Amino acid sequence: xxxxxxxxxxxxxxxxxxxxxxGMCLIYTLLESRLYPGGPRVHNYTQYVHWTVFGGAxxxxxxxxxxxxxxxxxxxDRKQGTLGFTLALPVSRASLxxxxxxxxxxxxxxxxxxxxxxxxxxxxxxxxxxSLAYGIRFAPLWAAGGVFTFGISFLASVLFASEYVSLAVAxxxxxxYLAGSRLPRLQPYxxxxxxxxSGLLPNxxxxxxxxxxxxxxxxxxxxxxxxxxxxxxxxxxxxxxxDL
Amino acid sequence: MxxxxxxxxxxxxxxxxxxxxxxxxxxxxxxxxxxxxxxRNGAGKSSTIKMLLGMIRPTSGSGTVLGLRIDDAKESIxxxxxxxxxxxxxxxxxxxxxAQLVRFTRSFYTDWQPDVEKKLLAEYRLPPDRKVKAxxxxxxxxxxxxxxxxxxxxxxxxxxxxxGLDPVSIExxxxxxxxxxxxxxxxFFSSHQLSEVERIADDILLIDRGVAVLDMPLExxxxxxxxxxxxxxxxxxxxxxxxxxxTMRSDNRQVTILASSNADAIAQYARERGxxxxxxxxxxxxxxxxxxxxxxxxxxxxxxxxxxxxxx
Numbered sequence: 001x002x003x004x005x006x007x008x009x010x011x012x013x014x015x016x017x018x019x020x021x022x023g024m025c026l027i028y029t030l031l032e033s034r035l036y037p038g039g040p041r042v043h044n045y046t047q048y049v050h051w052t053v054f055g056g057a058x059x060x061x062x063x064x065x066x067x068x069x070x071x072x073x074x075x076x077d078r079k080q081g082t083l084g085f086t087l088a089l090p091v092s093r094a095s096l097x098x099x100x101x102x103x104x105x106x107x108x109x110x111x112x113x114x115x116x117x118x119x120x121x122x123x124x125x126x127x128x129x130x131s132l133a134y135g136i137r138f139a140p141l142w143a144a145g146g147v148f149t150f151g152i153s154f155l156a157s158v159l160f161a162s163e164y165v166s167l168a169v170a171x172x173x174x175x176x177y178l179a180g181s182r183l184p185r186l187q188p189y190x191x192x193x194x195x196x197x198s199g200l201l202p203n204x205x206x207x208x209x210x211x212x213x214x215x216x217x218x219x220x221x222x223x224x225x226x227x228x229x230x231x232x233x234x235x236x237x238x239x240x241x242x243d244l
Numbered sequence: 245m246x247x248x249x250x251x252x253x254x255x256x257x258x259x260x261x262x263x264x265x266x267x268x269x270x271x272x273x274x275x276x277x278x279x280x281x282x283x284r285n286g287a288g289k290s291s292t293i294k295m296l297l298g299m300i301r302p303t304s305g306s307g308t309v310l311g312l313r314i315d316d317a318k319e320s321i322x323x324x325x326x327x328x329x330x331x332x333x334x335x336x337x338x339x340x341x342x343a344q345l346v347r348f349t350r351s352f353y354t355d356w357q358p359d360v361e362k363k364l365l366a367e368y369r370l371p372p373d374r375k376v377k378a379x380x381x382x383x384x385x386x387x388x389x390x391x392x393x394x395x396x397x398x399x400x401x402x403x404x405x406x407x408g409l410d411p412v413s414i415e416x417x418x419x420x421x422x423x424x425x426x427x428x429x430x431x432f433f434s435s436h437q438l439s440e441v442e443r444i445a446d447d448i449l450l451i452d453r454g455v456a457v458l459d460m461p462l463e464x465x466x467x468x469x470x471x472x473x474x475x476x477x478x479x480x481x482x483x484x485x486x487x488x489x490x491t492m493r494s495d496n497r498q499v500t501i502l503a504s505s506n507a508d509a510i511a512q513y514a515r516e517r518g519x520x521x522x523x524x525x526x527x528x529x530x531x532x533x534x535x536x537x538x539x540x541x542x543x544x545x546x547x548x549x550x551x552x553x554x555x556x
Contacts, residue, residue, distance in 0.1 A: 001347075084403075092321055
């Protein structure tokens with residue numbers, strides 16, 4: 001039932017995120033004829049979809065929603081005056097943290113699947129060819145990158161009392177992390193989560209066609225997921241030691 | 245096996261940074277009785293309760309609830325399974341309906357009693373489909389009590405349960421608490437409403453600045469505590485601190501003593517020292533509370549001045 005509590009507390013954010021991502025995917029595909037920029041960077045429809053959805057603004061919005069989904073927890077309980085009730089339940093703090101992380105993870109997996117279906121449906125309506133398999137291959141990348149992003153705000157929400165501060169800190173850390181991962185010294189390690197989610201880390205997509213190559217991003221998926229779990233574990237340890 | 249003491253603490257201490265909220269607290273709560281937990285705001289009541297429930301960790305010292313150690317993570321979960329707690333703010337999940345919250349809470353307890361739940365739902369007239377956030381404070385308190393009592397817990401801990409309630413709701417709540425020990429539930433509740441405590445409590449635990457200053461059955465307090473007013477024809481002589489004297493205030497020819505025992509011997513001693521009028525009178529819990537707390541204030545202030553004088 002802890003999962004039910006977490007779901008009730010985060011479902012509005014989840015549904016808004018889902019609607020926003022689905023809406024963006026549909027707008028980009030249905031209004032493709034108006035929004036298609038042409039020019040040297042975008043030569044075909046697949047490139048256009050990548051430029052707008054899987055490697056573009058929709059991915060950016062998805063990452064922001066992951067930051068938002070990471071907020072909440074016992075600090076929010078405290079703000080809402082329900083901390084006493086929550087902590088009096090006969091469960092460990094680890095269970096409280098894990099339920100939040102678990103629901104967050106499932107929500108992100110669900111959100112990461114939306115573009116594949118929405119883009120395929122939209123493409124079909126405007127008589128464009130884009131297979132479901134193409135979009136589905138982005139889902140694990142988005143899910144792993146999403147839970148990593150979620151992990152940052154999740155940890156921030158454990159460490160900072162105010163949700164606004166948590167979000168601000170998580171966002172700033174995230175921006176600095178993205179900038180840092182572009183440093184020449186760190187570039188060989190392919191740490192840039194946005195590039196990874198776009199399939200461009202290092203070259204899982206053919207950059208000229210934006211079609212999938214023969215190698216899939218198994219290792220980065222494992223690493224980013226492991227990093228996310230590490231962030232959640234740190235959050236769990238911190239929660240266990242906190243005097244709330 | 246029924247434990248004689250459901251709560252026991254030994255030198256229980258809680259510090260927040262440099263501030264000591266609970267200071268080597270030694271106390272015990274007897275089973276199947278109602279214990280009133282008294283103290284001023286900031287006296288350490290809520291911190292003590294939170295430590296007992298494993299919500300915060302003691303800085304030092306130890307304690308047991310129902311024989312389980314409060315500083316052991318696993319035993320602490322078991323404590324919360326067997327103890328019901330109604331917090332000061334009665335904070336319940338506002339986004340759930342009454343029925344959803346009951347269902348949610350029920351899922352954590354194997355000893356949940358649906359018949360008691362149904363009875364209390366009807367008795368408290370709680371609308372199952374109404375969101376908790378739409379309930380009045382009184383109704384929220386009743387819902388919190390329903391969630392606590394539907395399990396027939398071994399120990400019921402309440403932090404300021406009557407705060408914000410109307411007189412009718414207070415009366416209903418007190419009646420509920422009075423009946424609880426009959427079902428085998430020990431009640432431990434903090435309150436600022438001394439008249440209510442005096443009405444229903446069997447035992448009194450008074451803490452001030454984190455220290456237990458009174459831990460005694462109410463009956464014994466009533467029997468033993470006396471205010472002794474002494475009048476002298478000249479300036480009052482210096483009186484020895486006999487056994488039982490808790491506080492003593494002297495105002496020229498008048499001396500007022502708060503005695504926790506030995507009142508007759510103290511009166512006799514005062515007569516021997518020249519008191520021309522000796523009045524021994526029973527004293528209310530409110531007066532004991534005020535006298536004890538104010539006397540500690542005076543003593544602390546005195547020590548503070550002495551320290552400042554020494555520095556000068």
